[in-house]
Amino acid sequence: MTFALLPDDVERVRVVVVGAGPMGRAWLHTIVADDAIELAGIADLAVHVAEDAAREIGLAGLPTGTDGVELARRTGAHAIVDVTVPAAHHPVTLAALRAGLPVLGEKPAAATVAEALSLAAAATLTGRLFMVSQSRRYNDHLYAARAAARRLGRAGILSVDFFKAPRFGGFRDEMASPLLLDMAIHQFDMARFLLDADPVSVLCDEYNPAWSWYAGDAAATAAFAFEGGARFVFAGSWCSPGAETSWNGAWRLSAEGGTVLWDGDDAPIVDAVSDGADRPVGEAAVTAAAGSGAPVSPAPGDGIAGSLREFTAALRTGVEPMGRVHENILSLAMVEAAMLSAREGRRVTIDEILEASLAAALDAERDLEVRDVMAGWGSVRDALSSRTG
Template identity: 40%
Template sequence: MAVEHRIVVAGCGGMANTWIDYAIAREDTEIVGLVDIKEEIAAAMAERKGLSCPVFTDIEQAVTATKANLVFDVTIPSSHHKVGITALELGCHVFSEKPLAESIQDCLDIVRHSEKNLRTHAVMQNRRYDPRIRAYRNLIAEGTIGQPGFISADFFIGAHFGGFRDAMQSPLLLDMAIHTFDQARFIMDANPVSVYCHEFNPPGSWYSGNAMAICIFEMSDGSVFNYRGSWCAEGAPTSWEASWRVTGEHGTAIWDGQGEPYAEVVAAGDQEGQFIRHVDRIPGKPVEMLHTFHQGCLDEMFASLAENRKPETDCSDNMYSMAMVLASLESAKSGSKVLIADWMNAALPI
């Protein structure tokens, strides 16, 4: 098979391993350059992976020298805007680790450059590529519980990371909530309309900043999404995928993030006068996937290029997941509800 994708990998830290291994396994890709602010780290990665490509400390130089047409951006979040814009302007597609960028202005700028240059910029949202969440989404989309009106996600884990997260101002919202927020959008096939968020640091927390948050989102399908999360909750942890409940006209769909999803719906037949009505339990239908999580998301990114379409996690879509994070922070700071469209429009350049 001919090589179609000449890849420069920007950022040679831990996450790069998964991306590089995936590219090496494909017959239609070639890694033509590695970039890191420390050249010795890029050189060590090349040696470890058996790559003979050159190494660089500058993304523009790397793309120009190698004639790359695709950039894997696995740099730190604060570099995503610069790396993404530079690569897009040089004619490359970009596959990026989350988050899209660190501010809504930078997110919108990446979307603008992607559209202007007719190049794909896609974001890694690996939790979408779990067969169980796909089965859960299908269970709801098929109308099993009728029209949904409420969705909730509980995320309670006592995570003793140490290091930079312990010193962050908003460790839960900034470093983790993007996953759950993106999952909510995926499950409901809806975008955020507004958010009210209260974040705080509960007793016993080992974080300097606010490690707990409660958010109420109004969604574009008319439903309400309630997020309750904590990164300093000792005991009885939820799954890292969160614990989910969606209530609809005729029943409730449940997924605990670990087992298989199911729904309980009001049983057929006359139940007039029943205080609590009898329900039937309906399991979600299993979903088969060749690759899951990171590899599944990368499969979708490459498939979108082959099929000349936008990927599922294209920047123009993913900006709404990032908007949920950043608008939540804005709401927590102001103490008031944020209307997300107005807030995003205010961030556009005049």
């Protein structure tokens, strides 16, 4: 156990939600629906927005404020749920960790890998959990696909097609790299989960179809090399009307013993060379795929409800959650590596991103104790894999 646990006498985990925008409200509804959680307050720079969110969930009069840490202290909250914009993730999470509060944060961990490294060091320094909610990992069908893949042996090629045509309006329409920055991290993170391995390098091409309504590049292809030799290929567009894929994407894994197909919505299909039959992966088949005598464990819950449940379980048991910031940073590094590859037209290694980000983090860090933790890291990848800094 490398982070502080809740006291044994805590019956319900009291949390303050920071950020009361549309995503914050989705979290608020999820929190009030969980019997193990108690919503202690809502913080937002615009207090009237927090008050309106409280009324929306039927809790008019709930404590509100502009500062999450101050509100947590005032209400006796045990943890912070950070649903602010990415640019605010670093200051909000750092303040909470420094105040002794564990944090569950929306993806990405921070606006940059450099800021995420700072937060990993702060979590190590304070002994408090910082977990990132990669909500699309929390899907029973994804768990089943992963279990089926394990039965098929060594992975060769994992690919995902992601083709949607959302018209968001607002900031996404003006972003330089809307698909890679705002969406692809989900598929990149899911690839790490399915392969149970980490990325080594990427070659990426980013572009914008002529009919695109986005100012920046809304389409990309990226080919990643993974530890162990597997390849992961992402092909996607946010301006592809007609025959759209699931928001999870449409997946294919080619492995030594067969193929797994997953449309992102329904149960995966496995075609194993041992029987050659296409079939849905039900509980019995998943058990066989996992090579164990018991059914494969389902996801802790669906979407953000699953990450919330894993976060609170970790605070009670000390079991390492899969979204802990040290583990999650590599998913964000995949995004930055893909963007750099597209800009410079060359293959970029993940370690190049990690080491450059560490140098940037050390230069920018103003908390001397946090800086000392990062300065003590030899290899960033080793520091992240150790989970203890």
